[in-house]
Amino acid sequence: MARYTESMEELIRRLGKFPGVGPKSAERMAFYILHSSGQDVEALTQAISKVKKSTGFCKQCNNLSEGDLCAICKDPGRDHTLICVVEEPKDIIAIEKGSHFRGIYHVLLGALSPLDGIGPDDLKIKELISRIKALGVKEVIIATNSDTEGEATALYLTKVIRSLKVKLTRIAFGVPIGSDLEYADQVTLSRSLAGRRDL
Amino acid sequence: MARYTESMEELIRRLGKFPGVGPKSAERMAFYILHSSGQDVEALTQAISKVKKSTGFCKQCNNLSEGDLCAICKDPGRDHTLICVVEEPKDIIAIEKGSHFRGIYHVLLGALSPLDGIGPDDLKIKELISRIKALGVKEVIIATNSDTEGEATALYLTKVIRSLKVKLTRIAFGVPIGSDLEYADQVTLSRSLAGRRDL
Numbered sequence: 243m244a245r246y247t248e249s250m251e252e253l254i255r256r257l258g259k260f261p262g263v264g265p266k267s268a269e270r271m272a273f274y275i276l277h278s279s280g281q282d283v284e285a286l287t288q289a290i291s292k293v294k295k296s297t298g299f300c301k302q303c304n305n306l307s308e309g310d311l312c313a314i315c316k317d318p319g320r321d322h323t324l325i326c327v328v329e330e331p332k333d334i335i336a337i338e339k340g341s342h343f344r345g346i347y348h349v350l351l352g353a354l355s356p357l358d359g360i361g362p363d364d365l366k367i368k369e370l371i372s373r374i375k376a377l378g379v380k381e382v383i384i385a386t387n388s389d390t391e392g393e394a395t396a397l398y399l400t401k402v403i404r405s406l407k408v409k410l411t412r413i414a415f416g417v418p419i420g421s422d423l424e425y426a427d428q429v430t431l432s433r434s435l436a437g438r439r440d441l
Numbered sequence: 442m443a444r445y446t447e448s449m450e451e452l453i454r455r456l457g458k459f460p461g462v463g464p465k466s467a468e469r470m471a472f473y474i475l476h477s478s479g480q481d482v483e484a485l486t487q488a489i490s491k492v493k494k495s496t497g498f499c500k501q502c503n504n505l506s507e508g509d510l511c512a513i514c515k516d517p518g519r520d521h522t523l524i525c526v527v528e529e530p531k532d533i534i535a536i537e538k539g540s541h542f543r544g545i546y547h548v549l550l551g552a553l554s555p556l557d558g559i560g561p562d563d564l565k566i567k568e569l570i571s572r573i574k575a576l577g578v579k580e581v582i583i584a585t586n587s588d589t590e591g592e593a594t595a596l597y598l599t600k601v602i603r604s605l606k607v608k609l610t611r612i613a614f615g616v617p618i619g620s621d622l623e624y625a626d627q628v629t630l631s632r633s634l635a636g637r638r639d640l
Contacts, residue, residue: 247505249491249507250492250505252488256485256488260470261469261473263470274458276493283489284490286456287486289448289451290486292448293474297475
């Protein structure tokens with residue numbers, strides 16, 4: 243069976259390791275690289291190396307950061323007594339994009355998943371407890387995902403944080419704004435009904 | 442609006458330029474790089490640079506090659522009087538994978554597309570004519586795609602090559618093997634009927 247040149251095959255194999263990239267996409271990407279200018283390719287490899295070298299995690303909240311503390315933790319204008327707990331740094335971006343949340347965050351860097359062998363000690367839960375104790379936190383908002391792992395993590399956090407005498411809340415789940423009730427799935431609808439509020 | 446660190450943003454922007462990679466995929470890929478080992482990242486950047494440096498085009502047929510001539514053109518066991526004309530190097534891989542074709546190839550590096558400003562001079566057609574004249578070629582098989590651009594290219598090649606007194610053929614289009622007639626589209630079916638053969 244004929245194949246591309248050795249270096250192309252190696253590149254296709256490497257690109258195929260990316261999440262969501264199959265052999266055909268990897269092939270298209272490799273051809274894109276082959277047809278790009280030397281300058282663009284150089285910029286791409288530098289961007290890849292630079293991320294690895296310069297981006298780390300915030301020592302306080304585990305958000306992505308190029309220094310010891312991330313931009314949000316360094317911001318004196320934010321309310322440091324209000325902590326929103328999320329699974330991943332990208333969840334912070336999602337919340338910051340759409341809302342007017344002015345507190346700070348804590349990234350767990352994952353969610354409980356016994357099947358994958360991820361227990362409480364693999365997440366940044368101990369660090370969260372220390373922060374709650376040290377900062378005089380008034381409210382902890384749990385914003386883990388609504389899937390099994392996220393719900394299990396929220397349940398575990400509730401148990402652990404309950405004893406700290408701090409206000410503990412969970413973000414609301416329900417029918418998304420702008421969508422038709424008709425198209426909402428049953429679980430979402432029943433969560434939406436259970437979470438109804440007085441008018 | 443909060444954003445990732447500067448180096449992450451730059452990487453996501455670069456990865457988003459790949460064909461078929463949207464902002465969300467680019468984000469996932471950037472996180473994959475961030476979480477990969479330094480060794481893997483180094484291997485990836487090297488694979489990218491290496492393709493750019495070492496892979497070029499075969500001086501004879503424009504297939505991908507790491508030397509002056511590609512593996513197929515260098516192979517004395519193949520029939521150099523039978524040329525199969527394709528649009529892209531990946532078409533060679535497709536043909537080599539499935540068939541027992543023992544001739545050689547000529548890659549046009551594109552197809553005629555007046556709307557995109559691609560005319561005969563932008564393709565390797567002059568080179569094909571010289572090869573046909575020089576090699577004593579007996580048969581030219583046109584294997585461009587069956588889309589508008591591929592058909593236009595086939596038509597143009599037919600006109601140009603007809604005068605060279607060489608056998609000229611086009612690959613067969615019709616109902617794919619293993620598929621139901623019921624599901625074939627009308628254009629494919631009518632091409633299949635028009636291309637019927639004696640039994």
